[in-house]
């Protein structure tokens with residue numbers, strides 16, 4: 275990336291009030307609402323894990339500009355995690371249990387921790403670095419989707435029309451920052467890989483793990499909430515199996531444009547295969563900054579800092 279394209283990543287200390295947010299915050303669209311709400315239960319643990327892994331990776335970064343990007347990334351993700359944790363209280367206020375959080379914590383804290391299942395050898399010097407770099411690579415693959423979904427949200431023109439203003443702002447603020455920092459995870463993984471070939475092969479192998487897991491966890495998160503919906507029609511979503519959820523994602527996404535389609539995710543995964551792939555081409559920073567300039571929560575945070 276050229277110096278002209280670089281810009282300093284800054285955290286925005288936003289706050290949201292969901293006191294008047296309805297359960298189906300996307301009007302007449304329980305499917306999109308539940309699938310998107312599942313994210314409130316996955317991200318707090320996931321993004322804190324990003325921060326822990328990146329704090330460990332920081333001493334390995336020898337490029338000053340990249341180090342600043344990594345620090346900016348950590349600060350932004352820490353706030354994302356906190357705000358989605360708070361959004362869980364909106365789900366609980368509507369009588370929904372957020373027990374699914376424990377599944378996310380098990381994934382990020384136990385399976386992807388420093389010594390999963392007590393495998394202490396991963397803390398030994400020879401293995402520690404490899405395990406760390408592998409997790410940096412997993413984050414790069416996950417961040418490909420957050421960047422792609424971020425650009426989708428920046429292009430979206432139905433949420434503001436159909437959705438609750440506070441919840442729409444939470445997701446759009448978060449996803450605008452995902453577009454803003456979309457290159458950091460990829461650049462960090464490349465920086466820590468010894469060879470271009472090793473980088474290419476491992477990022478393909480990691481995506482082969484991340485893509486199905488991403489679909490599974492998003493679908494399960496949404497299902498766990500839909501099962502508890504007071505509306506029996508919406509509870510049907512909770513009984514759908516993964517292939518049916520993906521089919522529905524395609525149908526509802528095409529019809530309402532409130533949720534990204536499955537084909538959008540497939541195309542994004544296919545682009546990752548190219549050796550010339552770089553996330554800079556996956557989004558528009560100016561468009562993200564334009565949203566952040568008009569986001570009510572980001573504006574209030576800027577006013578507090580002024």
Ligand SMILES: [Fe+2]
Pocket residue numbers: 321350351354420448452
């Ligand atoms: Fe984030």
Ligand SMILES: [Fe+2]
Pocket residue numbers: 351417420451452455
């Ligand atoms: Fe991110």
